[in-house]
Amino acid sequence: MRVEYINPFVESAFNVMREVLQCDVKRGELYLKSTSMPVMGVAAIVGLAGDVEGRVLFDMDKPTALKIASTMNGEDLASLDDLAKATITELANMITAQAVTKLHELGFRFDLTPPAIFTGENMEVSNQDVEALIVPMETPQGKVEINVAVRERA
């Protein structure tokens, strides 16, 4: 997987989270994974199709999702209700939209699917034929992992 696809996601995740959470976000070490990956508990997924194809997963545990949604709404949300889910979805939307703008400027053409949210325990994600690059982000609300698995269309 070429790093040009990844950087826009890393940069925009960093920028958008810093902006909406109004705080410091630390970028962890990137790593590649070609086997299945555990999913922490709340995962927003956005699909990409076009010159590049694949998906981006925004993964965090439930307390982190709740804290992020609470911060973004400016009020304490007690449970992962519709509003909290809509908030995490919107976060995924904003990050991918900004990344895609950068990729379009680099000349890649593709479309996005609307984000979907998965919640549950002991979930795993696996990709065949495409490696996933994981970018951990440390926020005061907890860890968010951005898991990007994209490739050029053959």
Next chain:
Amino acid sequence: MKTKEDFPSINERVPEGQRADGTPFRILVVDDSMFVAKQITQILTSEGYDVVGQAADGLLGLERYKELYPNVDLVTMDITMPNMDGLTALSKIIEFDKNARVIMISALGKQDLVKQALLAGAKNYIVKPLDRKKVLERISHVLAK
């Protein structure tokens, strides 16, 4: 004794969301994201605007506009929505009321759609993530025209 009247108060400023006579501007918020709709509503009500309606897609937004008309001053319209997208809803609202004031709410990276919307009669646009200052600035600017 000094009373309140001796001090000019910044609180006497008319909130942006109100006309000089104190009546609020009436806004319809069309957005499929509960989070974004809530965020816009909070920003606007804090400045004295009256959010008279919310709709979760373009079709509902169009219906709501027709119901409210002429008691609505401005619409904020998301672009990507199920059932009817914001561009179609915009055209239909303008078909119904050629003086409608509609502001598009767009994710970054939809410049082409924003351009189409402006050509179709949208008065301005706001890019997400929403910034309170920008939202208020763009809306009061459109209403002042």
